[in-house]
Amino acid sequence: MSNTFGRLLRLTSWGESHGPAIGGVLDGCPAGIALAEADMQKDLDRRRPGQSAITTQRKEPDAVQILSGVFRGKTTGAPVAFLIENRDKNSSHYDAIKDIWRPGHSDYTLDAKYGLRDWRGGGRSSARETAVRVAAGAVAKKILKNVAITGYTAQVGDIAMKRFSATQIEKNPVRCPDAAAAEKMRRLIEKVRKAGDSVGGMVEVTAQNVPPGLGVPVYAKLNADLAGAMMGINAVKGVEIGSGFACASMRGSRHNDQMRALRGKLVFKTNHAGGILGGISNGNDIVVRIAVKPTPSILKPQEAVDKKMKNVGLRVIGRHDPCLCPRVVPVAEAMMALVLADHLLLHRGSRI
Amino acid sequence: MSNTFGRLLRLTSWGESHGPAIGGVLDGCPAGIALAEADMQKDLDRRRPGQSAITTQRKEPDAVQILSGVFRGKTTGAPVAFLIENRDKNSSHYDAIKDIWRPGHSDYTLDAKYGLRDWRGGGRSSARETAVRVAAGAVAKKILKNVAITGYTAQVGDIAMKRFSATQIEKNPVRCPDAAAAEKMRRLIEKVRKAGDSVGGMVEVTAQNVPPGLGVPVYAKLNADLAGAMMGINAVKGVEIGSGFACASMRGSRHNDQMRALRGKLVFKTNHAGGILGGISNGNDIVVRIAVKPTPSILKPQEAVDKKMKNVGLRVIGRHDPCLCPRVVPVAEAMMALVLADHLLLHRGSRI
Amino acid sequence: MSNTFGRLLRLTSWGESHGPAIGGVLDGCPAGIALAEADMQKDLDRRRPGQSAITTQRKEPDAVQILSGVFRGKTTGAPVAFLIENRDKNSSHYDAIKDIWRPGHSDYTLDAKYGLRDWRGGGRSSARETAVRVAAGAVAKKILKNVAITGYTAQVGDIAMKRFSATQIEKNPVRCPDAAAAEKMRRLIEKVRKAGDSVGGMVEVTAQNVPPGLGVPVYAKLNADLAGAMMGINAVKGVEIGSGFACASMRGSRHNDQMRALRGKLVFKTNHAGGILGGISNGNDIVVRIAVKPTPSILKPQEAVDKKMKNVGLRVIGRHDPCLCPRVVPVAEAMMALVLADHLLLHRGSRI
């Protein structure tokens, strides 16, 4: 239940940061999709550690193997299982802090829940698990066919993007569509890293060409499922769709997206809805923004408590991302893809 | 699937705004809880239309009847079914606009999904459905025992609360814990209403005395479930937990809630986590904030399109809330209660 | 979870035998189906108590009201809620035995589970709940269009049907397709009733014109779902499909249904498979047989135990069916319809 995501298209994920491997099982995948490991690898490489100077230097090839569900290059309708080995798992860093609950981490809460935990690299709580989502998201993107999902870093610290150029996104290590802002962000991240600190940011994901009609009016709304999916990404503290928090100070007369019929097509003059009305897609671009907290693993000294309820000083060592945004981008895209593909399949049951 | 909310404690909701009734079935409710209709009615009265000058004047007593699952004043473990009649359902307003897709409403998206829709008062998409959530939430609150859930309006338009006094909340029609701000909000809502317009706002919900250990590290995280629950409330465009979007410009050294052991108890010096670390409650207050868009039903003229893809002018008449926040407050509390009670029950399976 | 049946087409049921009403919510029902209460009533009348001399004389009109999900005669995709009032609920019979655990009943097990129970007429365990299934099954039949589902009594006590005439089924109170056997069965039931006893039997349900391809190879197999659905009917102790238990003494060379292509159509020479191969329908008739235990409510004296763990003698009074089969027939049909309709909808997701 808890490690499965989705309704009809269901991803079950497993694995810990420092175990032998992590992996997933994608069930409910329709038969007949051309699928190869390369489809997954492309996005995995965008999430991979060590891809630039501003990401963690853990060295993981993150090479994915598909173990089932594909026969002669096509999905068969059987569950697609895949596995990624953990190679560069030096757990010795963690021995020293195995009894300490680190601030900003789930150490304490895991102990409170389960009475024990795999302390090596965050165990199950490690963001390493998001590689599984990215691999599955690549399959979801194939189900979505013409839907174009684009994620990027919109803000790092106080530096926000000012302009949008899609071609810029993958050209800078921050994955920001504004080259000038990207360079400022990169320098800020470098500065923060050298200070042994970390910094937060914002990631935006859009989906274009989403057919109208995906979602439902109550509970399993498209926006509700997207919010759950995005808030479930490690380190995310906020989610907004369309106008988001800005709607609080708006009037209805401005917020309502006025509609026009243009050559037989429905057009919205604005997109405060962010592509979703009453829980159902309206054909407009879906626009989701998420707030990413600064990496909790920092080199600065901190105040922690250990399992014996003793106050301790803590100075974490290890290899960490000074800003999570660049690597959150492909994860957020994957979650968007998984939700949309799930609702595309669910939609097939909506009419007799 | 889509009209059921929750994992172990599951609310299935039904009913349209202008049908004979709305209702719900709460399954998975443990046996032995003292429960009466009055428990539900108390919160329903806080959500009821017509409760003040700044809410819609639709007159609904919203009297709930429990139809099953309670025997001699106690829950039996059987599903708790309840029903609320629709009394003041004048559908004639809607006849004129039955073929028109209203801006900001789900008219178009429902048609796109199902090929037809109950046009009377929004049908299934009506916020009237949230009464079902409030009734079920009252049961969830009983399951939660000592957990105290408090919702209030934190902002209306540009007016934000400045101070917090719990006793003020239910003393003003806005449900704002800051009496001075509440009065300004009330006046703004009045002004907006007279202008035939509406205004957005922000609602905050907190939960105190939540035991640590609720939630899981992946997918069914407590924060993910809360985000889905809140974003699924009609008109909500954003959700944040703890530091929320403010985290984007923070450093890790500031964001990490430093920990201390104080007389054998774990204490966090700050609460940027909003009570949840790694998807699991940490014992601190859970703090969730949601952005509520301005009511889409406004009296001002608008640009709409009809089912024949013709451009039409639209001037809605009817009875609507000029600001949704005061009535969203009990709904957001209910969703918080449903999620927490569900996770409290799920938590029982976490250890051998 | 426990009171919801189905995967995409989901029936949530509620209500106790002697509460104000019983009812259900059918979610996942596609939009556009012509539906009226009369569609449900037809099958409800076949399940109704008091319909013949050999059924219980409790007098319930079992008149169903649809409360949501239908607009202008068509389903809207919203949940279809319906309600059946309990009229003839004389609970006084039960006061005397409220602390006694009756043999063959769930009195003891309900107490063991929940620590309390609604003792009036079996409460939630009453077969009265099956009316909800019958009402929902009527909707499922409409989703199934050309699929013809036929249920009948195949055996009562030692009397088994010898021949099959579909037109006979509804002509006798036993619902047996063999007129001669039906008369013998009727007399046996009468005899048993007069003796204050009850008798078991067998019910068979078939589905014709089921398209091949419904079901899946693992877990959510069509046969597995049918077995769960049938065994979940009150009083059922066994389920078999196709050859059923007879397969134990057969050789593979005889059991394998040999196949032929006949004018471009696939034909099976026999139907030991009962229409299902590897969990998936093969286009042949689906044939399910269930064993129905004798009604546990008998007038003969019995040995029971009470809540204080004291041995007591028990003589139940009340109005009971001496043989459940005639009224199980429409229930078994409904469960078959619910499972098949669910799989028909699920099948829509099987290919890209």
Added chain:
Amino acid sequence: MSNTFGRLLRLTSWGESHGPAIGGVLDGCPAGIALAEADMQKDLDRRRPGQSAITTQRKEPDAVQILSGVFRGKTTGAPVAFLIENRDKNSSHYDAIKDIWRPGHSDYTLDAKYGLRDWRGGGRSSARETAVRVAAGAVAKKILKNVAITGYTAQVGDIAMKRFSATQIEKNPVRCPDAAAAEKMRRLIEKVRKAGDSVGGMVEVTAQNVPPGLGVPVYAKLNADLAGAMMGINAVKGVEIGSGFACASMRGSRHNDQMRALRGKLVFKTNHAGGILGGISNGNDIVVRIAVKPTPSILKPQEAVDKKMKNVGLRVIGRHDPCLCPRVVPVAEAMMALVLADHLLLHRGSRI
């Protein structure tokens, strides 16, 4: 959805007969259980091919590897993923029949569903998948602690066991608790094998020391879940609990298990209920019997049809079990364990 089994304790299975591996993910497993691969291996060895002269000679060590969810010998509450490599996978046998639909197999139904299939050794429909269930069942047995689950072959062809000696079961290759009957069964299987044919049988599984209170009164009944679980095992055509089909010819006065309080304990004089009343365990032994069809893979010539709808003769070669019962025994035990452990966890939510 389809490849996941269970409600709170959930097994997701993946893999094809001739792919690189098969495996599973067991989610919802409580933390703190001592678990090692040896726990799984013990039961896997009982299911393994090639274990005796009367099972298929495919040579698979079926060595299981646990990949996650266990840390320092204990479960952590994270999903337990495990993998079994396919070693002896000679697919060349299947090339010749890749376009032919074999009688008694799912070849045709898979094509009807998905439009394509992995034809090597049955692909996803292969009984090889049941190894995954056995591995997961071993964990379920640990959750069940004192519950003793015992499976055995009760009948092969027309030869039924006459007496029960628990110690005999694992002493003969048929897994029959009656040594004399076992020898007759073995000889029958040998004879059938030499004739290039196969034979059906019956398997019985019991669970002792099951606490009363597991299950629910409606839908997710313990008997319904058991029936679905058992019917979902490859080749099973019938399931009965307690009196099973024999109940059809019984009177209520005989079928009702009379109750006595004996030294403060509730005792049932008979066990026609098979340990379950009204969907809930009553503390008595749970007794389930299943009918296993003869292996569809036989060497005798058969009439089949190919994908071009042409009639073809078929003579299968390969290595097959002449009687499935001995290897079904541990699978049926595993399914019983999975259902009971799931309900044990679900039961924790039944009271406030």
